[in-house]
Amino acid sequence: MSKGASTEKKGIDGQLLRRIITYLLPYKGWVALAFVFVMTAAFLGPLKPKLVQITVDRDILTGDLEGLQQMIMLLFGILVIEGVLAFVNAYLTQWIGQRAIYDLRTKVYRHIQRQPLRFFDRTPVGKLITRTTSDVESLSQVLSAGVVTIMGDLFKLIFISYFMFTLSWVLAVVTLAVMPLMLIATFWFKKKVREQYRETRKQVARLNSFLQEHVTGMRIVQIFSREREEMRRFTEINDLHRQAHIKTIFYFALFWPIIDIVATTALGLIIWFGGLNAMSGTLTLGVLIAFIQYARQFFEPIRNLSDQFNTLQSAMAGAERIFDLLDFDESLKESEDPVRLEKLFGRIEFQNVWFSYNPDADPEDEEAEWVLKDVSFSIDPGQSLAIVGATGAGKTTIISLLLRFYDVQSGTILVDGTDVKDLLLTDLRNQIGLVLQDVFLFSGSVEHNITLDNSEITSKQVIAAAEAIGAAGFINRLPRRYGHEVRERGMSLSHGQRQLLSFARALVYDPAILVLDEATSSVDTETEEVIQRALEKLMEGRTTVAIAHRLSTVQHANQILVMHRGEVRERGSHQQLLAQDGLYRRLYELQYREQEQSVSA
């Protein structure tokens, strides 16, 4: 916010503007065409009063009806061309601008998406949305109408002046004499209105945030019987909002009459000086009538220019934020000479892995906030590993590292004997199926959520996967089955159903390695059975790493890793660990024993 405000004060930054304009380069042919059109229109507008002058003096005053009619035809012709040009121009500039905006938006989106998870951990999603939507949008005026229109308006002013001077330099000087007044009035008004808008925006924001807060917290207002007091405060804010607007009305109420008065002053002066000149025989009536029109034509380009000035200014803040984002790329380095593995067997090995979410943590520094400390383990193809431990033990971090969401500070992670850093991210992740406990569903159909829009997966495969998992039952009961729209992060489905969908998603991708973060929240016994069967199906023939919350998962795991405060404290099979009577024993009592009771019961 503060950054934006400072940019607004700075005005227009040439360098930034040039950088914005580079997005027009792919369309430079079209821009040149638009430029030609605009110039033509800028010439044709001021030409008309000149032609009216000719016809008044040459035809009307001499009674030459034929000459008049020819001129009228010409005028109509010009008018039509001008109209067509105005339309084509307005559309063409938008056409160019929207294409450039599209390119920029795509670039911003892809840039963000490419960033590693570290970037997303740090940056609120709201900020990223603003960059891709409204910040990009703020450049649209500059990229479309901006440059071309500014030139068009400048040239229009020049052409008007040219015609005026050729008709009568005295009247031209008289007319131009009031123009500074108009310029001053316009720019004064724009400045005031801008200031006032800032105040109005502030009040609108206050009003909105009061409403937002109070509608959300209405329960609190009502429980504490604060209705009267909050009404008073609302009235106060509403009143300030009203006052800000009323002040804006004042400037508008003043501006329009002033412009009219200045234009009419030019008219009055033209009549006075024009009449005197006519007396001395240096001016005709046609010229006088032409000048009456020029005095009115002059205002439009001036107003347009001041508008453009404003849009340029407001675009600067958005442009700065966008370029700041684009200039800072921290996406993970892909190996220069990657090892390509056609199909993984699924052997996983962690060798003395140290990891901290602070990327600059020094491996030598014992004090750094290590989430994982010297973690080592290995899993043979097709085997399963269950990771257990209390919250904050580092379980989730292990699976994030396996997927190379982050790079480790020290140690190595090997898949089939190759360092994950030497593999292409795509190759690595394509071989891993991830099932998170907080199942993230996208809005779209059930099928879309299973395939994630992968067109290589056929509907048949989707149905087969859903059936194998045991999700077909509930999907077939949905109103539109596989076409059923999942709304707002899957709120229309139950927790168990969402789990099953994410299993089907993993199965359909047929990965060599399965990574599971099991849900803690319990589901009813019936669903639990379905899920357990689905899990068995899913784990068949795959190397599995599971953050286990299910008794069956720990019981069947080939190896259990007991994590505590970032370290591996115990490892072994279920029976071995139980016999040890250590950490695992307590975790078992806490998390799993009850399941045993409910299963046996």
Place this chain on the structure above:
Amino acid sequence: MRVLARLNRFYWKYKRLFIPGLLAAVVSASFAIVVPMVVRMSVDSIPRFVTLYKSFQGTPVADALYAEFFVSLLFFGIVIIVLSLLSGVFSFLMRQTVVVASRHIEYDLRNQLYDHLQNLSHDFYLRHATGDLITHATSDIEQIRRYIGPAVMYTARAVVIIITAMTAMFIISPQLTWYALIPMPILAVSVFFVAHMVHSRSDALQQQYSVLTSRVQEAFAGIRVLKAYVREEMEAAAFEDESRVYRDRSLDLARVEAAWRPIFLILVGSASIIVVWIGGKLVMEGAVTIGNIAEYIIYVALMTWPVAAMGFVISMVQRAATSMDRLCKILDVEPSIVDGDQTDTTIDRITGAIRFENVTYRYETDGAIVLKNVDFDVRAGTTLAIVGRTGAGKTTLVEMIPRLLDPSEGTILIDGFDVRTIPVDVLRGSIGYVPQEVFLFSDSIADNIAFGNMDADSAAIETAAREADLLDNIQDFPDGFETFVGERGITLSGGQKQRTSISRALIRNPNILILDDALSAVDVNTERTILQHLRRHFGKRTIIIVSHRISAVQDADHILVLDDGEVAEAGTHDLLLSMNGIYASLHRKQLLEAELEAIE
């Protein structure tokens, strides 16, 4: 359209602005309409003077004539300027009254809406999205305001200008007038249609903008899944598709917006050309003068905006009617929990005995049951604890005590009165409520605490903060009690927020205190301190504690274990332990957790 009639009372209320404003519109238009006449007179006088001047050239009379002419032209010039000045003054007055009045009405409407929102009960808010309500309070009211102010003003001004200009024109030459006016109705109609198209297309564009926004939101929120399944490329392609649709909708809009200028240009331009053409012919016939042509050119220019405005006004009225319709749907909702005929106004205080008799609750008439046949009795001054899994119905149960919800079946009695007969203010005034989800306002800490009791002085605020074990934290903040909470202030930790929320309830010195899982974010030691503070009011205050933690509930006089909306177990801590059921297993687990916590 008929809904807009509901706004008529506002015209009456602000008649002192509307009547002078509309008069000013008429006066301003009348002055403006005289300008072209003066232009015509001056233009026509020029050839006359020139002929006269030439015939006396060389004689002393010529100098006098020149002087005379100089003065009269100057006079014409000055008259023109003065007329536009007068017209300007009145147009200033017009905006300063009518548009200002529309802002007053906007203010009134918004107050009315907010006041109404405050009276609507919890179930209304469950059914309406916050975003929609805010849209009603902002953009719908803005649409209505445009109808009230600008639309009315433009209409008044347009009618005066069109009628007077046409009258003046007809007096001069009906023939020329007919021809000159041909493009005008076309202008009004095209403006209406283009405005209509612009609105529908910009709505469509806006809609696509939200689609685009939520697509981005989802992709970035679900980035883990996207990256894990290597779906980035596909998602980017999908985003590009949406982005392309957005671009195409923008261009749809651009296409109609591009029509604005040509419409004005061609219609207004052709009106002027027609004037020169037909006017030229008439001049040759001697029916009108050159001055008339100049006059007509100005009339046509003067009429352009008013005529176009009529097109805009019609589309503004349409939009205002739609907005008003939406607004009325909210304003016409009857508040369900308010004092009414059943209210017994003689009840002016309650002591805090609470009794639930067979209370059942479902969100909708045939909806799923949230609470089923809940029955219990709490004597005034004792403590009731409620435990149970997430979704067991604990929050719904306590929300019924301050009547945020009314039971679907059964009765709740406080001090033996059906809660529905107790005046809402009296009932809520005796309750201190700490909700599960802490909600603080962006305000200072002191104001947030005093929210519970407006009359509280700083000593009372301090006491409340001390009881909630918050005082030390506050004193560590640089601005102490004046520290600002929320977006523009400091971010409180979850525990600090909860304790602020507790202080806010305690400062009311309530006879009934409800803590809905209000200690979940504080550590066990702080919990113990707060509970100790609360115990000091033992016997004088009924306390209801909802918690997951056994440590918070074990000393309660009575403990309810809710499971799936029903009371599964009830009794004291010792009794429940001996039952070896849900409560006992919960207790065991928590002991283990504490043990794990202690391992280094």
